[in-house]
Amino acid sequence: MMPSNQGLFPSEAPLGERVELSQGAVLLRGFAASEVPALVEAVDEIQALAPFRRMITPGGHRMSVAMTNCGEAGWVTDRTGYRYDSRDPETGRPWPPMPDLLKKLAGRAAAAGGFSRFVPDVCLINRYNPGTRLSLHQDRDEHDYQQPIVSVSIGLPAVFLFGGGERTERPRRIRVESGDVAVWGGPARLNFHGVAPLRDGFDPLVGNCRINLTFRKAL
Ligand code: MD6
Numbered sequence: 623m624m625p626s627n628q629g630l631f632p633s634e635a636p637l638g639e640r641v642e643l644s645q646g647a648v649l650l651r652g653f654a655a656s657e658v659p660a661l662v663e664a665v666d667e668i669q670a671l672a673p674f675r676r677m678i679t680p681g682g683h684r685m686s687v688a689m690t691n692c693g694e695a696g697w698v699t700d701r702t703g704y705r706y707d708s709r710d711p712e713t714g715r716p717w718p719p720m721p722d723l724l725k726k727l728a729g730r731a732a733a734a735g736g737f738s739r740f741v742p743d744v745c746l747i748n749r750y751n752p753g754t755r756l757s758l759h760q761d762r763d764e765h766d767y768q769q770p771i772v773s774v775s776i777g778l779p780a781v782f783l784f785g786g787g788e789r790t791e792r793p794r795r796i797r798v799e800s801g802d803v804a805v806w807g808g809p810a811r812l813n814f815h816g817v818a819p820l821r822d823g824f825d826p827l828v829g830n831c832r833i834n835l836t837f838r839k840a841l
Pocket residue numbers: 748756761771772773782804806815816817834836
C-alpha cells in the first residue's frame with residue numbers, strides 16, 4: 623500500500639506534489655518555497671513605493687484584502703468599477719516595475735502548469751490579515767483569456783476556494799501554504815474562486831499575514 627500523508631503536519635506535504643484542481647488548474651506545492659525570502663524582500667521594496675491599501679468596490683464596500691501592484695499596470699477598483707491602470711491612483715505615479723525574479727518565477731511556474739511562454743505584465747499583490755477573506759469571483763478584467771494566471775502564496779496558510787464556471791457550483795476547499803503556486807488557465811480560466819477568512823497565526827518571515835502574488839498578462 624502507498625504510505626499515506628496521515629500523521630504528517632501539513633507543511634510536511636511532499637514538495638513538488640501536483641494537485642489538479644480541475645482541468646486547466648493545478649496547485650504546485652512548494653514550487654516557490656526556496657524563493658520565498660527573496661519574494662518577501664521584493665514585496666517590501668514594492669510596498670515602500672506603492673503602499674498596500676484597501677480599495678472600494680463599485681458597490682461601495684471597502685475590501686478587507688489590502689492590495690498593491692507592480693508591473694506595467696495594476697488592478698484597481700473604485701466607485702467607477704474595476705480596471706487595470708498604468709498609474710497608482712494613491713500616488714499618481716506609475717506602479718513599481720516587476721522585479722525580474724518575480725517575472726521569471728511566474729514564467730517557470732506557468733510552464734510547469736502546462737502553459738509555455740507566459741510573460742506577465744502585471745502582478746497584483748494581496749495582503750490578508752487574520753479574519754480577512756476574498757469572496758467568490760471570476761478574474762475577467764484581462765484582455766486575453768487564453769493567457770493563464772499564476773498565483774503564489776506567501777506567509778500564513780489559507781483555504782483557497784475553487785469553484786466552477788457558475789457561481790452556484792459549490793467550491794472545493796484546498797489548503798495553500800507559503801511557497802505553493804497555483805497555475806490556472808484554459809478551461810479553468812473563468813472559474814469562480816476565493817479565499818476563506820484567514821486564521822490567526824504567525825509566520826517567521828511575514829508575521830501574522832498572508833501575501834498572495836497574482837501574475838497576469840492583462841494588457
Ligand atoms: C488569493 N487569488 O489567493 C486570491 N485569482 O489571495 C485569486 O483571486 C486568484 O489565486 C485568479 C487565479 C488565481 C488566484
